[in-house]
Amino acid sequence: MIPVGYAHLVRKLGLQVRPLECPAFISGAVNKRVDSETQVLFPRNVAIDDSVTRHLEFALRHEGVNLEIIDAVFEHLDPTELVERLMATPTGAHIRRICFLWEWLTGQSLPVVALSTGGYVDLFPADRYVVADEPVNSPKFRVRDNALGTCDFCPTVQRASVPNTPVFADLLAEADRALTSVTDPALYERALSYLYLLETRSSFAIERETPSDDKQERFVQLLQHIGETEFVTENWMVELQNLVVRDEYSQEASYRTQQNWLEDSTGRVTFFPPTPDDMRRAMTGLEAFINGTRCHDPLLKAAVGGFGFVYLHPFMDGNGRLHRFLIHHALARARAREKDVVVPVSAVMLKNIPDYLAVLSGFSKPVTRLWRYTRGDITPIVTKNGNGRSYRYINFDSEVAFLHTMVQKAVQEEIPRELAWLVGYDAAFQQIATEFDLPNKDISALIRMIQSNQGKLSEHRRKQFTHLPIEALDRIEAITREKFVEGG
Numbered sequence: 001m002i003p004v005g006y007a008h009l010v011r012k013l014g015l016q017v018r019p020l021e022c023p024a025f026i027s028g029a030v031n032k033r034v035d036s037e038t039q040v041l042f043p044r045n046v047a048i049d050d051s052v053t054r055h056l057e058f059a060l061r062h063e064g065v066n067l068e069i070i071d072a073v074f075e076h077l078d079p080t081e082l083v084e085r086l087m088a089t090p091t092g093a094h095i096r097r098i099c100f101l102w103e104w105l106t107g108q109s110l111p112v113v114a115l116s117t118g119g120y121v122d123l124f125p126a127d128r129y130v131v132a133d134e135p136v137n138s139p140k141f142r143v144r145d146n147a148l149g150t151c152d153f154c155p156t157v158q159r160a161s162v163p164n165t166p167v168f169a170d171l172l173a174e175a176d177r178a179l180t181s182v183t184d185p186a187l188y189e190r191a192l193s194y195l196y197l198l199e200t201r202s203s204f205a206i207e208r209e210t211p212s213d214d215k216q217e218r219f220v221q222l223l224q225h226i227g228e229t230e231f232v233t234e235n236w237m238v239e240l241q242n243l244v245v246r247d248e249y250s251q252e253a254s255y256r257t258q259q260n261w262l263e264d265s266t267g268r269v270t271f272f273p274p275t276p277d278d279m280r281r282a283m284t285g286l287e288a289f290i291n292g293t294r295c296h297d298p299l300l301k302a303a304v305g306g307f308g309f310v311y312l313h314p315f316m317d318g319n320g321r322l323h324r325f326l327i328h329h330a331l332a333r334a335r336a337r338e339k340d341v342v343v344p345v346s347a348v349m350l351k352n353i354p355d356y357l358a359v360l361s362g363f364s365k366p367v368t369r370l371w372r373y374t375r376g377d378i379t380p381i382v383t384k385n386g387n388g389r390s391y392r393y394i395n396f397d398s399e400v401a402f403l404h405t406m407v408q409k410a411v412q413e414e415i416p417r418e419l420a421w422l423v424g425y426d427a428a429f430q431q432i433a434t435e436f437d438l439p440n441k442d443i444s445a446l447i448r449m450i451q452s453n454q455g456k457l458s459e460h461r462r463k464q465f466t467h468l469p470i471e472a473l474d475r476i477e478a479i480t481r482e483k484f485v486e487g488g
Helices: 006-013 052-062 065-076 079-088 093-106 167-179 186-208 215-222 234-244 276-291 298-312 319-335 345-353 353-368 395-436 440-452 459-465 470-487
Strands: 003-005 024-025 040-042 136-138 143-145 270-272 372-374 382-383
Touching: 003 006, 006 024, 006 052, 006 065, 052 065, 052 079, 052 093, 065 093, 079 093, 093 143, 093 470, 167 298, 167 319, 167 395, 186 215, 186 319, 186 345, 215 319, 234 319, 270 353, 276 298, 298 319, 298 353, 298 395, 298 459, 319 345, 345 353, 345 395, 353 395, 395 440, 395 470, 440 459, 440 470, 459 470
Parallel strands: 024 040
Antiparallel strands: 003 024, 136 143, 372 382
16 A cells, blocks of 8 residues: 555655554555545545645645644745646645645745635635634635634644534533522522532542642632633733642742653653743644634633643643633633533543543643653653644544533533532431431531431441430431432
């Protein structure tokens, strides 16, 4: 089999890029295009000449837009070849897209006169990709710039990866309606507070950290005011980082100025984020995406903003919690309510850690393989950096699908479960307090013990309350079962 398109360019030019998930080949064993999970086969009759430009045209026509590879190819491509091809086929859709991308990605200008005729062609095929809500026509090559981002950071998302059901906007509306059945104002406020606390503890738990009461309270307050800040900026992110890190020695005054990395218990590096210079350029683009108007879709805003942040890792500490915080920020901005019901995304992620880690490693593993390093006594000694383009041009299909699932579980399973628990707890507490003269802390402890043990008070727990008659414990047990059934 003969590699064609992107696979040919990667091999011929020795490009240092992340591996193609589904490379294309020409094969004599097929007489039409054949797609599989690992490769795409084309018959021999689609053979093209061996020029870089023609393989780029083939790739754009048949394989989609891979900005990482295209940007890498441009470092090896003589722009004269582009000009000659454009002059030979001035109406060719794909060569016009390539010429536009050349100027867009390199910042250079091709010495050609602007095209005066012909319809505009989409930079990203709108039937395959999620595209900008407000595309901009570029008259020089008559290309419609519908990219989601800028040359500093441009995410791609294929339409097929975005779940159609349930509709994401409907999920957010369902979250806002979740408490409407709670008519007691005091219980309503407690339910809100409980969801904020649940999300706070879960976000820290994912990082295997138990926050102090003070830090926990500050993070809860942060979530309560999450929709009030409109724009994401470096200064704002620094303020947030100072609130969520472990101690004052980890607080930073700006985005990082040194290289960071993640490693496992053996000292093996599991993730190299971009270099400080590459990170700063990409963060400029990510902030533009989050704050801009090219994409209004809340699911994409949350997935790209949140996961893009953690992939860029702009701080030495606190990136994970801030990445999940940015997900909430996007969801809150989309809903624009005076007081939001926080969607406990972290709580659901905590219950689905293998899936969460699989999404993260789907990016971190291939990008880290582009680095070369040796182990040092304290820090890894980097002998070859990865390329910044790998962090600027990311496909977020997996992240979008994963976040949709997490929000759906949070709205349809986690929130109802937690609300039912609160309703059952309050009803049981009130009834027990009416029938028995017990300290509030004892009533609370008994309810939790019984409910956590499938409605039974274990013999071990009964021994802790030997001052109460057996009949009283039996009655408290029965009340708790009854009220939680009613609340559920």
